[in-house]
Amino acid sequence: MISDDPPVIETTRLRRRYGGESGFEAVSGIDLRIERGELFALLGTNGAGKTSTMEVLEGLVAPSDGTVRVLGCDPVRQRRLVRPRMGIMLQEGGFPTDLTVAEAARMWAGTLSVPRPVATRVRNVLAKVAIDDRAGTLVKQLSGGERRRLDLALALLGDPEVLFLDEPTTGLDPESRRNTWRLIGELHAAGTTVVLTTHYLDEAEQLADRLAILHEGRIERLGTVADVVADHPSEISFDTPDLPLPELDGTTVTTGRRGITIHTHHLQRTLTQLLTWADEHGVRLPGLRASTASLETVFLSIAGDSRSAVTEEVSA
Amino acid sequence: MNGNVKASAAPAETRPGVTPAHRLAALARAEFTLLRRNKLLMVNAFVIPLLPIALLIPARSGGRVPQEAAVIALALLVLVLLLFVVYYNLLSSYVARREELVLKRLRTGECSDAEILLGTALPAVTVALGMVLLMSLVGTLALGLPAPENPIVLLLAVLGGAAVFTSLALITTTFTKNSEAAQITSLPVIGISVLGLPWVADALPQSVGEVVPYLPLAPVAELTMLGWLGLTPGGDRVAFAEIFQLAWQPALVMLAWLVLGAMVAHRYFRWEPRR
Numbered sequence: 001m002i003s004d005d006p007p008v009i010e011t012t013r014l015r016r017r018y019g020g021e022s023g024f025e026a027v028s029g030i031d032l033r034i035e036r037g038e039l040f041a042l043l044g045t046n047g048a049g050k051t052s053t054m055e056v057l058e059g060l061v062a063p064s065d066g067t068v069r070v071l072g073c074d075p076v077r078q079r080r081l082v083r084p085r086m087g088i089m090l091q092e093g094g095f096p097t098d099l100t101v102a103e104a105a106r107m108w109a110g111t112l113s114v115p116r117p118v119a120t121r122v123r124n125v126l127a128k129v130a131i132d133d134r135a136g137t138l139v140k141q142l143s144g145g146e147r148r149r150l151d152l153a154l155a156l157l158g159d160p161e162v163l164f165l166d167e168p169t170t171g172l173d174p175e176s177r178r179n180t181w182r183l184i185g186e187l188h189a190a191g192t193t194v195v196l197t198t199h200y201l202d203e204a205e206q207l208a209d210r211l212a213i214l215h216e217g218r219i220e221r222l223g224t225v226a227d228v229v230a231d232h233p234s235e236i237s238f239d240t241p242d243l244p245l246p247e248l249d250g251t252t253v254t255t256g257r258r259g260i261t262i263h264t265h266h267l268q269r270t271l272t273q274l275l276t277w278a279d280e281h282g283v284r285l286p287g288l289r290a291s292t293a294s295l296e297t298v299f300l301s302i303a304g305d306s307r308s309a310v311t312e313e314v315s316a
Numbered sequence: 317m318n319g320n321v322k323a324s325a326a327p328a329e330t331r332p333g334v335t336p337a338h339r340l341a342a343l344a345r346a347e348f349t350l351l352r353r354n355k356l357l358m359v360n361a362f363v364i365p366l367l368p369i370a371l372l373i374p375a376r377s378g379g380r381v382p383q384e385a386a387v388i389a390l391a392l393l394v395l396v397l398l399l400f401v402v403y404y405n406l407l408s409s410y411v412a413r414r415e416e417l418v419l420k421r422l423r424t425g426e427c428s429d430a431e432i433l434l435g436t437a438l439p440a441v442t443v444a445l446g447m448v449l450l451m452s453l454v455g456t457l458a459l460g461l462p463a464p465e466n467p468i469v470l471l472l473a474v475l476g477g478a479a480v481f482t483s484l485a486l487i488t489t490t491f492t493k494n495s496e497a498a499q500i501t502s503l504p505v506i507g508i509s510v511l512g513l514p515w516v517a518d519a520l521p522q523s524v525g526e527v528v529p530y531l532p533l534a535p536v537a538e539l540t541m542l543g544w545l546g547l548t549p550g551g552d553r554v555a556f557a558e559i560f561q562l563a564w565q566p567a568l569v570m571l572a573w574l575v576l577g578a579m580v581a582h583r584y585f586r587w588e589p590r591r
Contacts, residue, residue: 090421092420093424098349098354099350103346103349110345111339111343115332116332
């Protein structure tokens with residue numbers, strides 16, 4: 001990859017507001033730069049602004065403020081130029097339910113800038129997502145997972161250089177999910193730039209070169225999984241012991257209803273101090289748990305006061 | 317920086333040129349398959365338009381159709397084609413495609429908005445034109461109707477009428493929740509269209525009757541009478557060249573409806589279901 005290549009996607013202070021000046025702002029100033037061949041994941045809870053951001057990148061709507069460039073073009077105004085090079089899988093896109101799988105795919109292929117005739121292309125792409133055995137089935141008789149795979153097939157039909165996938169594996173059974181991951185991995189390896197949103201952290205961990213965690217329309221973390229996890233503290237937790245805790249260097253200690261949580265950037269050192277103290281004073285630490293930061297802990301800490309929420313759930 | 321932007325804007329690989337005609341054909345083909353699979357829409361498109369012409373069979377005397385019967389049959393034919401084949405069927409299709417999220421998906425592809433709407437409309441408009449052609453052949457050769465006096469004006473009437481009623485269908489989608497609701501929401505347009513029929517208009521009080529020529533179906537009916545029978549609204553017979561001179565006024569009314577309809581549709585049309 002040449003570093004001074006223009007980025008495939010670039011946004012500056014991107015904003016998207018619904019319902020005019022005083023309306024709800026779903027995207028509040030996002031700066032992104034996605035390079036050619038990258039697989040980039042957008043993570044976030046429901047309402048974090050993932051789909052709203054995707055729709056602007058895809059050129060379905062113009063941003064309320066800020067700029068967006070895809071393949072060097074304005075995706076709304078220069079739609080004709082960029083759209084043929086993009087593949088888009090919406091979170092929820094429909095098919096005419098009285099068409100068969102093959103008819104729906106043929107219709108779509110007929111609208112794309114691809115060599116004709118399209119029959120072979122349609123067959124191949126249906127086989128890729130393992131839905132070719134359902135080619136003659138009416139779309140309305142497909143299961144949710146099969147529809148999702150047909151969705152993916154249509155997004156791939158035009159051999160896109162940039163692929164947008166909004167929750168590509170939601171509703172899939174584990175086997176189809178693996179299959180979809182493998183397919184996305186292959187496209188990535190072949191040089192396709194992929195932007196995907198997902199609820200599944202393992203999906204992002206497995207697939208993404210880099211990711212962004214969105215929260216309330218802003219990017220809270222950006223980078224590789226290692227980058228994102230690196231500056232997040234490790235966590236030690238246990239039920240409140242009989243003796244007050246000693247001073248532990250460089251930690252934050254929170255005492256909750258159910259016990260104590262210690263956040264530290266030096267897990268081994270803090271743990272040694274803690275255990276030495278417990279040993280010397282004969283203190284038992286019931287429910288002791290220690291964990292380094294993972295994408296999940298980072299995600300949950302951003303998504304809200306996760307730990308106490310999880311604890312409450314367990315105790316309820 | 318500018319150089320970079322330009323370079324990357326050029327396609328990295330050469331993509332085959334696909335014309336709007338390709339895209340329209342793909343959409344129209346799918347839409348026609350869907351029409352074939354929907355019994356109600358099939359009856360609307362192919363059975364109901366036969367009824368006005370069937371009326372001519374008992375009305376014949378000595379192998380010719382009396383002028384009043386021809387007027388009624390042709391006015392009904394245009395009404396049925398525009399209301400059932402074009403307006404109702406398109407309203408139903410547009411709403412169904414919106415609710416199925418098909419319109420939303422199509423907008424993620426290469427088709428422009430206009431192509432999506434036009435591609436969906438093509439089968440209905442083609443059926444309407446085909447029916448007029450079929451009826452002019454069957455009517456002239458077998459049922460004793462005169463041959464169209466000015467086919468150009470007749471064609472203009474049907475095409476323009478189809479465009480007006482397509483835009484009315486687009487406007488009606490904005491207050492139609494699903495394709496079943498179309499049975500109710502289509503009533504206002506059907507109502508004002510029926511008022512545009514010549515003999516219905518004649519029966520109205522004069523103050524109401526004055527607006528009739530400006531209703532959406534009226535110019536279509538007027539142009540059809542001119543183009544096919546060479547008959548003016550006043551009942552005079554005119555020939556080919558004169559027909560053009562008389563056609564511009566109803567054509568203007570039609571154009572006005574088309575512009576108004578397109579503007580309203582453009583402003584209020586929704587591509588996705590209401591959340």
